[in-house]
C-alpha cells in the first residue's frame with residue numbers, strides 16, 4: 503500500500519532538487535570515475551539503471567557523459583523534474599520491488615533508496631531480494647553503486663532537529679531513531695513560496711535501517727565482490743550512512 507500523500511510530493515521534490523542535490527551530484531562523479539577505471543566494453547550495453555532516480559540529477563550527469571540512462575522512481579513529482587532535467591534519459595514510474603531490469607552496465611540507488619518504507623512491500627530484509635535480479639541484469643564486470651542508512655544515522659538518542667532554506671523555500675525536519683526496531687522517522691515540514699504566500703506541507707518518512715555487515719553479506723551471497731565506500735567523490739558520509747561499490751565478476 504502506498505500513501506501517495508507522503509512520498510516526495512511537489513514541494514518536497516522541488517526542495518530536494520534545489521537544496522539536496524549534492525549527494526547525487528557526487529555519486530555521479532564517483533560512478534563515472536569507477537566506470538572509467540574499469541574500462542568495461544561499452545559494446546555489450548552502456549545502460550545505467552538508476553533506482554529511486556529522484557529529480558534526475560545523476561541521470562543528467564551520466565547521460566551527458568554518453569551513457570543511456572533508465573530512471574525508476576515512485577514519485578510523479580520527482581519524475582516530472584527528472585524528465586525536464588535529463589531529456590535524453592528514459593524514466594518510468596515503478597517501484598524497484600516490481601520493476602524488470604534490462605541488461606545494463608551499472609545500477610545505482612543513491613540517497614537511502616532501499617531504506618524507505620513507501621512501498622508497503624518493503625519489509626525486513628526484502629530490499630535485499632532485489633540484489634539477485636540486479637546481478638542477473640548486469641553485464642560481466644558491471645557495477646552496482648548504492649548507499650544505505652544504518653543504525654546510528656541519528657547521532658544521539660531523542661529527536662534531532664534541523665532546518666535548511668533557499669530563496670523561495672524552507673524546510674524544518676525532526677528525525678528520531680528507534681534503536682530497538684532499527685527504524686528512523688523523519689517529519690519534514692516544507693514552506694514553498696507561491697506568489698506572495700508560502701504554502702506549508704508535511705511529509706512523514708519512515709526508513710528501515712540496515713547494518714552494513716548484513717548488506718555486505720547479502721551482496722556476496724548474490725555473487726558480488728564488495729567494497730565499502732565512506733564517500734562519493736567530495737561528499738563524505740556522516741556516521742550511520744555507508745555506500746557500496748559491488749562488482750559482478752568479469753567471468
Ligand SMILES: C[S@@+](CC[C@H](N)C(=O)[O-])C[C@H]1O[C@@H](n2cnc3c(N)ncnc32)[C@H](O)[C@@H]1O
Pocket residue numbers: 509510522523525526553554555556557558559574575576577580596597598599611612613614615618619620621
Ligand atoms: C532521498 S530521494 C533520492 C533521490 C535521488 N536518487 C537523489 O539522490 O537525488 C529517495 C528517492 O527514492 C524513491 N523511492 C523510495 N522508495 C522507492 C521504491 N520502492 N521504488 C522506487 N523509488 C523509490 C523516492 O521516491 C525518492 O525519489
